[in-house]
Amino acid sequence: MTLFFIVVTGVLLRLYRLEVFSLWFDEADSVLSAIQPLQTLEMLKAGRVLVMHNLFLNFWKIIGVDEFRLRLSSVIFGVLAIIILYLLAKRVFDKKTALWSAFLLAISPFNIYYSQELRPYAMMVLLTICTVYCFIKGWEEKRILYWSGYVIFAVLNFYTHWIAAFYFFTLIVYSVFWCRRDAGARKMFFISNIIIVVLSVPWVWSLVRISRLVIDRDSLFSQISIGWIPPVDYTSILWTLKNFTAGYSVNHFAAVTTLLLYGLFFFRGIFCSRDKQKILLPLLLFIVPVILLFGISKYRSCYIDRYLIASCPFFCLIVACGLKETKRIFSFFALVAFTVFSAWALTIQYNNFLAGSFIEHRGVQCKKQERQAAEYILNNLEVEDGVFHVCRSTVLPFEFYFKYTDRLKMPPGKREHPQLLVFLKEENDSGVGLELCRYSLVTGDLDDRYVYRPVDVTVEDFDRIWLVFSEWDFVLASKPGSLENKMLEVLKKNYRIEDLKQFSGVIVYLFIKK
Numbered sequence: 001m002t003l004f005f006i007v008v009t010g011v012l013l014r015l016y017r018l019e020v021f022s023l024w025f026d027e028a029d030s031v032l033s034a035i036q037p038l039q040t041l042e043m044l045k046a047g048r049v050l051v052m053h054n055l056f057l058n059f060w061k062i063i064g065v066d067e068f069r070l071r072l073s074s075v076i077f078g079v080l081a082i083i084i085l086y087l088l089a090k091r092v093f094d095k096k097t098a099l100w101s102a103f104l105l106a107i108s109p110f111n112i113y114y115s116q117e118l119r120p121y122a123m124m125v126l127l128t129i130c131t132v133y134c135f136i137k138g139w140e141e142k143r144i145l146y147w148s149g150y151v152i153f154a155v156l157n158f159y160t161h162w163i164a165a166f167y168f169f170t171l172i173v174y175s176v177f178w179c180r181r182d183a184g185a186r187k188m189f190f191i192s193n194i195i196i197v198v199l200s201v202p203w204v205w206s207l208v209r210i211s212r213l214v215i216d217r218d219s220l221f222s223q224i225s226i227g228w229i230p231p232v233d234y235t236s237i238l239w240t241l242k243n244f245t246a247g248y249s250v251n252h253f254a255a256v257t258t259l260l261l262y263g264l265f266f267f268r269g270i271f272c273s274r275d276k277q278k279i280l281l282p283l284l285l286f287i288v289p290v291i292l293l294f295g296i297s298k299y300r301s302c303y304i305d306r307y308l309i310a311s312c313p314f315f316c317l318i319v320a321c322g323l324k325e326t327k328r329i330f331s332f333f334a335l336v337a338f339t340v341f342s343a344w345a346l347t348i349q350y351n352n353f354l355a356g357s358f359i360e361h362r363g364v365q366c367k368k369q370e371r372q373a374a375e376y377i378l379n380n381l382e383v384e385d386g387v388f389h390v391c392r393s394t395v396l397p398f399e400f401y402f403k404y405t406d407r408l409k410m411p412p413g414k415r416e417h418p419q420l421l422v423f424l425k426e427e428n429d430s431g432v433g434l435e436l437c438r439y440s441l442v443t444g445d446l447d448d449r450y451v452y453r454p455v456d457v458t459v460e461d462f463d464r465i466w467l468v469f470s471e472w473d474f475v476l477a478s479k480p481g482s483l484e485n486k487m488l489e490v491l492k493k494n495y496r497i498e499d500l501k502q503f504s505g506v507i508v509y510l511f512i513k514k
Helices: 003-014 024-032 040-045 051-063 065-090 095-106 108-114 122-140 144-162 165-178 183-199 201-215 220-225 235-245 252-272 277-298 305-324 330-351 370-380 392-403 455-461 483-494
Strands: 386-389 420-428 433-440 448-453 466-470 493-501 506-511
Touching: 003 065, 003 095, 003 108, 024 065, 024 392, 040 252, 051 065, 051 122, 051 144, 065 095, 065 108, 065 122, 065 305, 095 305, 095 330, 108 122, 108 235, 108 305, 108 330, 122 144, 122 165, 122 183, 122 277, 122 305, 122 455, 144 165, 144 183, 144 330, 165 183, 165 277, 165 420, 183 201, 235 252, 235 277, 235 455, 252 277, 252 305, 252 330, 277 305, 370 466, 370 493, 370 506, 386 392, 392 466, 466 483, 483 506
Parallel strands: 386 420, 386 466
Antiparallel strands: 420 433, 433 448, 466 506, 493 506
């Protein structure tokens, strides 16, 4: 097993079916947020603490805005994380441990999932590993080069995701209690941390501002951003460990078997390692962020497994230490077992299946094919048409595909800007009165946001109406009192259904006035 083979394996697993599924809500939000020129301070003032990935996309989207090229950035971050983890493990332990660490990260279904998603998590994993690597090299060699790298990667990580503060805190605790080095190294460490704090002041200010909104349970921001996250209990940590090892897709039998396999070598790595001092740092980097996030979530639930993804490489590193202490014949069987279980999980994962209830994969839903539905509408759209979309959770992908498409060829007509009309919430118990968002399919302009208009008045503007029926949970959406069914009732009064198409997670109706 060589590093080249491991990296190639990691690349292929992350490229496979990369472009198959449409961008989901958060991915589309990342692209749409990156449209404006670089204005970091303005983004922070607006409460955007995850600015680094958006700033990166300002440059990256130049190479193309299709799913493959956009998500390729996360693939690159994921592959680089494998290489840097290898260098880190080799530096702290030895080459054998480094190869095992890189291999486990390369085949990890959990890491592959987020290395195929246009979100900041793969970037955060890479920056966290780079921060730790420079931290260790700085203490060992006391060179300005590594302390500078420590500062740069730590600051970039802060602006990538707020959870980075937990890993920074862990490094501080470790250095205070366990790094007994010379005064020169401690001085450089102290100065580096002062610089990190100073450079992170805008981030801290923005985080404090957002935290106040999150703490207020009645605020709209709190309800939208984390109000959907279920409360935590001690099983939440168990599901996190299961997802770290087996991913989101396998059944409970496979999950328990995989977790036991990883757990065996994890505890072997802790208790059988020849150097307990070396194993302590990765152990803290794995455990402390999980405990901190869990503790905060007991007050206001914000516990999502993907927030803790940067702990996963250090979990792999500890498991690798256990494998390194195992006899060669058992290591071979372990290699086969890890490969088989990973292949099993990835086969299901690539086919867009999630096992168990929502509590087992917080914040993750099956992918929907908004792209196919949007292209179908655009290929058949007439200049006088209106497009209605009801679901807040799936509308941003439609906005993305309407904006970044070359399929729309509008003939000149009376209405120059056909509109996507997005109805966000019910306002009137006596009818279907809703907040209205107008989005031009031609110019991409977005105006009249949150303007209340009754649906039965709005539909009179159109002879043909496309209704996009999509929801995270079709069971809820299909209930008689749901917003979607109320929309159907209003339209059926004066329109007839001309066409109906079903896609994965999306239904498209075409209504024509009677």
